[in-house]
Amino acid sequence: MNKQKDKISTAVIRRLPRYLRALEDLENAGTERISSGELSDLIGYTASQIRQDLNHFGGFGQQGYGYNVGDLKTEIERILGMGRTYNMVIVGAGRLGQAINSFIASYKSDFKVVALFDINENVIGKVYSGVTVLDADSLEEYLKNNKVDIGVLTVTKEQAQTACNHLVAGGVAGIWNFAPIDLEGTEGTPVENVHLSDNLHSLVYYINHPEQN
């Protein structure tokens, strides 16, 4: 278990997945060492920012030698908590739920969708990417009998809070929420909200401010 003495800022934590992606690409390309300057060119953060971020987790970099790609990747994976399997259920087997299910199926084996849930009788019983859609009414019972780490909410705004309550009561460790709503009653259960509209609005800003590109 990785014990940091100081609380790491949210901003740094948010950047870790970006580092991980870059390091995975570098490893796949056969690159063994990389300097903070080269990482900067790749990711777009400044070299000093990168050195500062990575120093939070102990100094892996060696002056003049750069970072060992494999070691740094392993270390970031360890910090994030990779290297074990996270069982996921997806509540809402519509287009978005299916898309997320399909994404996870083709992504790292650390993540595994064990069941989809929906209230629509036409969808219950269907199998997507090898995962069966179960009746949403059986979600509570399912969570009692199966270890689920992450609950994914791809239901409507109106259904999200109820589904969230079931997930929290059922003891999931975290919630990945795609519904455009601030969930309540999740104290002690981390929630990661995805707001697609935020990205779209940022894009529109840059379209209208070409001098900022």
Place this chain on the structure above:
Amino acid sequence: MNKQKDKISTAVIRRLPRYLRALEDLENAGTERISSGELSDLIGYTASQIRQDLNHFGGFGQQGYGYNVGDLKTEIERILGMGRTYNMVIVGAGRLGQAINSFIASYKSDFKVVALFDINENVIGKVYSGVTVLDADSLEEYLKNNKVDIGVLTVTKEQAQTACNHLVAGGVAGIWNFAPIDLEGTEGTPVENVHLSDNLHSLVYYINHPEQN
């Protein structure tokens, strides 16, 4: 046209959509005024951060009176470039493409998907949320004859670069990319990359570091 003298940092621009969402919710709830402290409780940024961010665009806040919700919302919309229609095409009419299409159809009228494109003959000609799937081979021709502001990439990693080249050559103003790839040849065309895996990794971090919640 909004002309800022100073370049606004990416971090501030990234926060504007979050402000906009909060202000939309407040307006819908009938709230007319809000202080930076109340906004802080709602959004989670510090009050001083909020005051600093909003000062970039001229001081809308009045000491002791707070912000006028409607005015601030209008101003942020203006800065972002809302208030006109953005025509979008989605390249890749699979689950994710359909999900994005369905999301946009139910979102603000400022955004409009005018066509979906796919290479799959079983999908070409289908209509999703009122939008027809066209043959991906006709994308270039379509862009010549129709004004498209935003191209959305929901194709595979392998197909993304080619589709991106067509979008750029066709003169789209911006690209919203869901493919896990760093697109090339997009100089002058803003690209907004969505990396769902980043959110998932952040969630995993918080699951493993309950002291950080």
